[in-house]
Amino acid sequence: MLKKLFTIIVIGVILAAAGCIFDSDEKNGIPGEYLDSYFPLNPKLVRTYHVTTYQDTLAIESTMTRYFSGIMNYYGTRYYMLQSTGSEKTSYYRIENDILYRYYFENEKYFVPYPHEEPILDFTKQAGESWEVVSNTITEPDGETVYTLTSTYIGTETVQVPAGIFSDCVRYDNYETWVYRYDTEEGEKIQKMEMKYSTWYARSIGLVKATAEGDFFGNYNIELETYLFSK
Numbered sequence: 001m002l003k004k005l006f007t008i009i010v011i012g013v014i015l016a017a018a019g020c021i022f023d024s025d026e027k028n029g030i031p032g033e034y035l036d037s038y039f040p041l042n043p044k045l046v047r048t049y050h051v052t053t054y055q056d057t058l059a060i061e062s063t064m065t066r067y068f069s070g071i072m073n074y075y076g077t078r079y080y081m082l083q084s085t086g087s088e089k090t091s092y093y094r095i096e097n098d099i100l101y102r103y104y105f106e107n108e109k110y111f112v113p114y115p116h117e118e119p120i121l122d123f124t125k126q127a128g129e130s131w132e133v134v135s136n137t138i139t140e141p142d143g144e145t146v147y148t149l150t151s152t153y154i155g156t157e158t159v160q161v162p163a164g165i166f167s168d169c170v171r172y173d174n175y176e177t178w179v180y181r182y183d184t185e186e187g188e189k190i191q192k193m194e195m196k197y198s199t200w201y202a203r204s205i206g207l208v209k210a211t212a213e214g215d216f217f218g219n220y221n222i223e224l225e226t227y228l229f230s231k
Contacts, residue, residue, distance in 0.1 A: 037203050037204065038123075038170055038201040038202065038203055038206065039100065039121070039201065039206050040204055040205075040206060041068045041080045041082075041093075042068060042229070043067075043068045043069075043070075044229045044230045044231075045067070045068065045205075045206075045227065045228075045229055046065060046066075046067045046227065046228050046229075046230060047065065047066050047067070047205070047206065047207070047224060047226075047227045048063055048064070048065045048066075048224075048225045048226045048227070049063065049064045049065075049066070049207075049222050049223065049224055049225055050062075050063055050162060050222070050223050050224075050225045051063065051064055051220070051221075051222050052220065052221045052222075053219075053220055054219040054220070054221075063225065064084050064085065064222075065084065065085040066082060066083070066084055066085075066207075067082070067083055067085075068080065068081070068082060069081045069082065069083040069090070072092065074092075074103075077094060078094060079092040079093060079094050079103055080092070080093045080094065092105065094117075097124065098122075098123040098124050099119050099121065099122045099123065099124065100119070100120055100121040100122075100123075101117045101118065101119055101120065102117065102118050102120050103115065103116075103117050104116055104117070104118070111136055111138060111145060111147035111178065112134055112136045112147065113136065116134075118133050118134050118149075119131065119133060120133060120151070121151075121172060122151070122153065123153075125153040126153070127153060127154060127155035128152070128153070128154070128155075129152065129153055130150055130151065130152040130153075131150065131151060132148065132149075132150050133149040133150060133151050133174075134147075134148070134149050135147065135148045135149075140182075142182050142183050143180065143181045143182030143183055143188075144180075144181050144182075145178060145179070145180050145181075146177075146178075146179040146181075147176075147177070147178050147179075148176070148177050149174065149175070149176045149177075150174070150175050151172055151173070151174045151175075152172065152173045152174075152175075153170070153171075153172055154171040154172065154173055154198075155170075155171060156168045156169060156170055156171070157169055157171050157200065159200045159202070159208055159209050161208055161209050161223040161224045161225075162223055162224065162225045162226075163208065163223075163224040163225055163226055163227055166200075166202035166203075166205070166208050168202075168203065169200040169201060169202045169208060169209075170200070170201050171198060171199070171200050172198065172199050172201075173196070173197075173198045174196070174197050174198070174199070175194065175195075175196055176194065176195040176196075176197075176214075177192060177193070177194045177195075178192070178193045178194075179191075179192050180192070180193075193214070193215045194214065194215055195212065195213070195214035195215070196212070196213055196214070197210060197211060197212035197213070197220070198210065198211050198212075205224070205227055207222075207224070208223070208224040209222065209223050209224065210222040
């Protein structure tokens with residue numbers, strides 16, 4: 001059950017920014033280096049991804065299509081909605097000062113309180129800069145769990161995926177940890193699990209590639225397979 005929970009967390013975080021927000025604020029005054037360029041929430045843009053999930057020696061292949069589905073006003077705040085084909089789940093995003101926030105209405109991530117927002121992508125950072133996305137401590141009768149997620153803007157790279165070759169993709173590396181402290185008859189014990197994943201985004205398209213690896217829940221690879229602009 002716990003392994004399945006972590007699998008849901010990984011896929012959800014990786015795909016969280018597969019679409020993006022209409023915004024015209026430039027990053028550092030450089031034309032094109034701003035949020036709407038790499039994350040267009042374009043209702044006419046449809047993207048299909050090839051997803052490979054590795055469980056031990058088994059590789060599970062699947063596809064996922066992502067598309068912008070609408071806008072929702074929630075207590076005066078505008079959220080942009082993303083859907084995935086074959087899923088009833090909706091993801092909600094907003095943009096402020098060139099930072100992309102995801103809003104969690106429900107308990108999709110066990111280790112953080114709900115509801116809450118996470119600054120999942122920060123376009124105000126320079127290459128090599130990091131920020132804390134979320135941190136939380138859960139106290140239980142026999143110990144506690146400290147959960148943290150940090151992200152780092154790496155810079156721009158060229159990426160080749162089934163959909164083609166994309167230059168000047170922005171790359172973000174993420175590091176997620178769970179530190180368990182619990183009491184035993186021998187004294188306090190500490191157990192740590194971690195997950196690392198990287199995401200690449202191309203101009204006018206959004207997410208084109210994501211990779212993930214972790215101690216507990218297997219590895220993942222997501223690549224853009226096709227994209228089209230409907231009429």
